[in-house]
Amino acid sequence: GDSVTQMEGPVTLSEEAFLTINCTYTATGYPSLFWYVQYPGEGLQLLLKATKADDKGSNKGFEATYRKETTSFHLEKGSVQVSDSAVYFCALSDRNNNAGNMLTFGGGTRLMVKP
Amino acid sequence: EPEVTQTPSHQVTQMGQEVILRCVPISNHLYFYWYRQILGQKVEFLVSFYNNEISEKSEIFDDQFSVERPDGSNFTLKIRSTKLEDSAMYFCASSGPGYSPLHFGNGTRLTVT
Numbered sequence: 001g002d003s004v005t006q007m008e009g010p011v012t013l014s015e016e017a018f019l020t021i022n023c024t025y026t027a028t029g030y031p032s033l034f035w036y037v038q039y040p041g042e043g044l045q046l047l048l049k050a051t052k053a054d055d056k057g058s059n060k061g062f063e064a065t066y067r068k069e070t071t072s073f074h075l076e077k078g079s080v081q082v083s084d085s086a087v088y089f090c091a092l093s094d095r096n097n098n099a100g101n102m103l104t105f106g107g108g109t110r111l112m113v114k115p
Numbered sequence: 116e117p118e119v120t121q122t123p124s125h126q127v128t129q130m131g132q133e134v135i136l137r138c139v140p141i142s143n144h145l146y147f148y149w150y151r152q153i154l155g156q157k158v159e160f161l162v163s164f165y166n167n168e169i170s171e172k173s174e175i176f177d178d179q180f181s182v183e184r185p186d187g188s189n190f191t192l193k194i195r196s197t198k199l200e201d202s203a204m205y206f207c208a209s210s211g212p213g214y215s216p217l218h219f220g221n222g223t224r225l226t227v228t
Contacts, residue, residue: 034216043119043206043221044158089158102148102171103217105158 002027006090006106013080013113021075021109023064023090031094033057033066033073034103038087047075047088080113087111117141121207121220128197129228136192136223138207147190148208148217149182151175158206164190197227 007022025031035047035057048057053068062077073090090106120139128134140147149161162172164182181193190209194201204224208217 036219041221043121044208044219046216046218049216102160102163103150103158104160107157 002031002092002094002104004090004092004104004106006088006109008107009087009110011109011111013111015082015113015115016079017113019075019077019080019084019111021088021090021111023073023075023106025071025073025090025092027071027092027094029094031092033064034091034093035062035064035073035075036089036091036105038089038108040086044089080111082113082115085111085113117218119207119209119218119220121205121223123223124221125224125226127226127228130199131196134194134197134225136194136205136207136225138190138192138220139188140190140207140209141218142188144209144211144215144218146170146210146212147182147184148210149192150206150208150219151203152206152222153200153203161192194225197225199227201225202227 004025032051034049036044037047038044048059050057050066053066056065064073064075066073087108087110089108091103093103122137147164150158152158160173162176162182163170179195183191204222206222207220210217
């Protein structure tokens with residue numbers, strides 16, 4: 001079955017540091033890939049997505065490139081802020097039936113950014 | 116921007132009791148979902164709902180669970196007889212057609228004592 005593996009956290013960085021959160025996946029088809037973010041006390045928010053190989057998703061300074069050859073979708077940001085402290089979830093969807101866009105999530109990576 | 120809203124934000128119930136978790140999806144969305152996240156674990160798919168019927172469900176979604184869209188706006192998850200292991204954060208989500216991204220609510224934290 002489908003699965004998503006993320007690096008375990010917590011990841012602790014100083015403000016303005018470079019961030020990488022690794023994500024790899026296994027899927028039977030050609031999945032779409034997503035990063036969701038969960039701020040404290042809130043629900044899951046879509047951060048960015050990529051729907052085919054070599055696509056780059058980007059939002060709020062975060063980027064991730066869909067690498068089919070390495071089955072990866074690593075999240076990066078050049079300069080993190082304290083407000084980026086949250087839990088980040090990598091997810092995939094490879095459904096094309098009428099189940100909509102059902103997601104398989106990774107375990108989540110907590111990011112803590114210190115001033 | 117339209118939001119998915121869930122109520123209540125926190126529900127405490129005793130083992131064996133029935134609970135209903137409520138969600139109002141985004142109004143023009145077609146697909147509706149429930150996910151759950153046991154503390155410290157992955158977010159897990161429970162069920163998807165389309166065209167007034169379940170389109171897919173996971174192994175977790177056994178006979179104790181049911182979903183309903185009673186009035187065209189609300190989407191509910193019922194657990195008939197709660198167990199301690201049902202304690203989790205339950206997220207409702209909705210999406211438009213095809214591969215539209217899921218929009219999640221803020222979740223309902225269910226505590227079974």
